Amino acid sequence: MFAKRNLLLMGVVLLGSAGLAQAQMSATTATDLDVRTGPGPQYPSVGMATRGSEASLDGCIQGSSWCRIDVNGMRGWVDAEALSVEQNGNPVVVEEHYSQLGVPTITYSTTDQTTTGSVSPSPDDELIGPVSEVDAVAPPTEVRTYITQNRVNTVRLRGNVVVGATLPQSVVIHRIPDYQYSYVEVNRQPVLVDPNTRRIVYVYQ
Structure with missing residues (x-):
């Protein structure tokens, strides 16, 4: 009985692991x-x-x-x-x-978004600039911690908040100590920005 119970438990664990792998x-x-x-x-x-x-x-x-x-x-x-x-x-x-x-x-519909923001820009808001290719960035966790602890006012812009998009000159970007990229919050989405090109290099989900 004990061995049978162990086998049943093992089966449950294996099934659970398979489901997790697929998810x-x-x-x-x-x-x-x-x-x-x-x-x-x-x-x-x-x-x-x-x-x-x-x-x-x-x-x-x-x-x-x-x-x-x-x-x-x-x-x-x-x-x-x-x-x-x-x-x-x-x-x-x-x-x-x-x-x-x-x-x-x-499935896909035209309402799908690769990034989400809880602020809807108005027609009068400035437009995000053209999208260009940028090098992939993998920011350390310390950067996200700093951004979370040093929140800034969100900026409302029209357009897709995506990697490679250029921010208008009017948008104030904020320096991160000992890190090459700056940050700003666009439509309530924190993003990392190259201060030299003003292009978004990373979007926090």
């Missing part, structure tokens, strides 16, 4: 690729994920090669042929083994 599916970028605001090359780029970056895979659109991921502080859409998942110790391309991997199916 938190990890993937790796097989090449440098643009992370986009929507499932298609026509959508603007949020930024570039470099080859070999670890990503969290939300799922893919059924009948499409586009998947939504979180990678290097960016959240957006990439082509499944540029993603690989480890299976039995070997990397396999997501697009080629979609069903075998059990990748979740998700």
Whole structure:
């Protein structure tokens, strides 16, 4: 009876672990690729994920090669042929083994956003500048702690709060001690900014 109970418990643990693995599916970028605001090359780029970056895979659109991921502080859409998942110790391309991997199916609508803000800009607010490619940034936890402890007034701007977007000259950015990037809060979203180019280099979710 004792052995049987242990086997049953082991089965529960294994089932729970399998469910957890699917909910938190990890993937790796097989090449440098643009992370986009929507499932298609026509959508603007949020930024570039470099080859070999670890990503969290939300799922893919059924009948499409586009998947939504979180990678290097960016959240957006990439082509499944540029993603690989480890299976039995070997990397396999997501697009080629979609069903075998059990990748979740998700949908997309025009209301989907790669970043969220709880302040809605008005038509009179300034517009965020053009989006350019920037190097991926992985800020240390101490930076987030500093931003949390030193809150600033949010700035309302029209446009997508995404990596690579340029902030208007009127926006005051705030220095972070002993760190190369500054910060500001846009539409209640903390972002890191390159003080030289005024481009957003990281968006906190």
